[in-house]
Amino acid sequence: MDALSEVFSGSGEGISWSFDRENSYIEVAEAEEDLEAHDHAIRIVPDGTEIAGKKFNIAGLGGFGTQAIYLNENRLKYKDPIAVQQGNPLSKNWNARGITKSGKLIIKYLFAHEAGHTAYLPHTQEDPSKVGKDFIPKSYFANYRHSTGNGLFDGKTIMSNYENGLMSIAPVLTPRQIKVIVRRNNASMLNNGMQSIGEDYEGLVPDY
Numbered sequence: 001m002d003a004l005s006e007v008f009s010g011s012g013e014g015i016s017w018s019f020d021r022e023n024s025y026i027e028v029a030e031a032e033e034d035l036e037a038h039d040h041a042i043r044i045v046p047d048g049t050e051i052a053g054k055k056f057n058i059a060g061l062g063g064f065g066t067q068a069i070y071l072n073e074n075r076l077k078y079k080d081p082i083a084v085q086q087g088n089p090l091s092k093n094w095n096a097r098g099i100t101k102s103g104k105l106i107i108k109y110l111f112a113h114e115a116g117h118t119a120y121l122p123h124t125q126e127d128p129s130k131v132g133k134d135f136i137p138k139s140y141f142a143n144y145r146h147s148t149g150n151g152l153f154d155g156k157t158i159m160s161n162y163e164n165g166l167m168s169i170a171p172v173l174t175p176r177q178i179k180v181i182v183r184r185n186n187a188s189m190l191n192n193g194m195q196s197i198g199e200d201y202e203g204l205v206p207d208y
């Protein structure tokens with residue numbers, strides 16, 4: 001929840017956005033049958049669990065346009081970021097607060113990243129031919145200065161592919177990414193009660 005408030009709040013290019021924590025109604029369900037159509041299911045599952053016909057052996061999975069997020073149980077231990085210390089060069093980077101000693105993204109930001117996927121945000125490095133109307137050029141991210149007042153976030157967002165681009169990740173989104181979510185929402189492509197991930201989750205959904 002802290003991560004959602006942190007990552008999904010911001011402003012820039014004439015818009016501002018925030019995560020409505022008060023009205024999010026997030027609670028722990030005891031069983032799958034407790035799920036209602038408006039619920040988002042965040043499942044913490046063991047490594048190797050079969051999801052949509054494949055063995056799940058990565059950190060997390062968020063289905064585009066679904067209300068389903070899977071987090072690998074083996075990442076729950078990644079919750080303590082390395083300390084920010086004076087004189088430690090890593091302290092000069094946001095990642096000092098977002099990664100563990102072993103260089104793993106901590107679980108709360110992993111969750112926020114997957115939440116971005118459910119709202120149709122692709123990785124910032126994604127191929128334009130796969131992303132269609134949602135494509136945002138790399139140059140935009142490289143030049144984007146966040147209005148957070150923290151220059152260490154500039155040029156970075158939560159939607160980097162953290163498996164191979166950890167050093168370019170930060171707990172923020174840009175106005176253009178927020179506009180992607182709004183467009184998808186306006187096209188009635190969000191919150192349709194899809195609480196599981198289909199076979200085609202690796203491909204991005206068709207344009208709208």
Ligand SMILES: [Zn+2]
Nearest residue numbers: 113117123161
């Ligand atoms: Zn991802």
